Amino acid sequence: DVKVTQSSRYLVKRTGEKVFLECVQDMDHENMFWYRQDPGLGLRLIYFSYDVKMKEKGDIPEGYSVSREKKERFSLILESASTNQTSMYLCASSPRPTSGTYNEQFFGPGTRLTVL
Amino acid sequence: GNSVTQMEGPVTLSEEAFLTINCTYTATGYPSLFWYVQYPGEGLQLLLKATKADDKGSNKGFEATYRKETTSFHLEKGSVQVSDSAVYFCALRNNQGGKLIFGQGTELSVKP
Numbered sequence: 572d573v574k575v576t577q578s579s580r581y582l583v584k585r586t587g588e589k590v591f592l593e594c595v596q597d598m599d600h601e602n603m604f605w606y607r608q609d610p611g612l613g614l615r616l617i618y619f620s621y622d623v624k625m626k627e628k629g630d631i632p633e634g635y636s637v638s639r640e641k642k643e644r645f646s647l648i649l650e651s652a653s654t655n656q657t658s659m660y661l662c663a664s665s666p667r668p669t670s671g672t673y674n675e676q677f678f679g680p681g682t683r684l685t686v687l
Numbered sequence: 688g689n690s691v692t693q694m695e696g697p698v699t700l701s702e703e704a705f706l707t708i709n710c711t712y713t714a715t716g717y718p719s720l721f722w723y724v725q726y727p728g729e730g731l732q733l734l735l736k737a738t739k740a741d742d743k744g745s746n747k748g749f750e751a752t753y754r755k756e757t758t759s760f761h762l763e764k765g766s767v768q769v770s771d772s773a774v775y776f777c778a779l780r781n782n783q784g785g786k787l788i789f790g791q792g793t794e795l796s797v798k799p
Contacts, residue, residue: 575730613691613776613789614731629786661730676787678730 574598575679577662583685590649592682594662601667603645604676605629605637608659620645621667652686659683689714693777693790700767700797708762708793710751710777718779720744720753720760721787725774734762734775767797 578593596603602621606614606629616629618637626637634656638646645664649656660683663676694709712718719738723731735744740755749764760777777790 608792611791613693613791614787615789616786619786663731675733676731678732680728680730 575662575664575677577660577679577682579682580680581683581685583687584649584652585687586653588649588652588686590652590684590686592647592649592660592662592684594645594647594664594679595643596645596662596664596677597643598664598666598677599642600664600677601642602665602674602676603639604663604665605635605645605647606661606663607631608661608681614661617647652684654686657684657686689718689779689781689788691777691779691788691790693775693793696774696792696794698793698795700795702769702797702799703766704797706762706764706767706771706795708775708777708795710760710762710790712758712760712777712779714758714779714781716781717755718781720751721778721780722749722751722760722762723776723778723789725776725792727773731776767795769797769799771795772797 575596604619605617620639636648661681662679665676666674690713721736722734724734725731735746737744737753743752751762774792774794776792778787
């Protein structure tokens with residue numbers, strides 16, 4: 572079974588702190604994604620990566636950065652946490668799609684971050 | 688741009704009731720459509736998918752048919768169980784790219 576793990580299930584930080592959210596997948600997937608989930612808004616894509624050291628902005632990248640130094644690990648960084656970044660953060664991974672096919676995204680359990 | 692709209696929740700049903708969760712979409716071209724489910728305390732799991740018009744996706748008693756004429760992909764189940772209580776997300780993927788666009792999610796609560 573594909574396994575996507577996230578470093579913490581719950582995290583509480585203070586405004587202005589630098590926050591690292593870690594995601595590791597064990598299936599050698601090329602693609603990795605970071606989403607945030609908020610009530611009434613569904614999932615919104617923050618950043619994604621199609622390969623090591625490669626990153627692309629999603630729909631809401633402001634206030635976030637990412638790092639992918641190894642294929643299995645994709646980190647989300649909040650340089651200076653703010654209260655409006657209180658949310659559930661979900662990581663996902665998928666194999667690189669071949670033409671005309673869809674490769675399912677596999678999700679981690681999420682990290683619920685509270686910024687005070 | 689691409690977007691997905693789901694019916695608002697929460698939806699509360701009794702066990703063995705019929706379930707419909709409405710989903711409509713706006714997209715260019717011919718997107719693929721998906722339903723994901725999130726059980727309490729867990730990440731999202733793919734429930735079913737359909738990649739072209741008139742396709743029917745099905746899994747675990749759930750079904751959804753890709754209706755291009757009405758731009759809809761409604762989720763149905765004939766007889767829900769307490770274990771179906773979860774949040775359900777409709778999503779689309781434009782075939783020009785790999786990103787998923789999610790609806791806002793619909794919470795389902797099934798009472799015994």
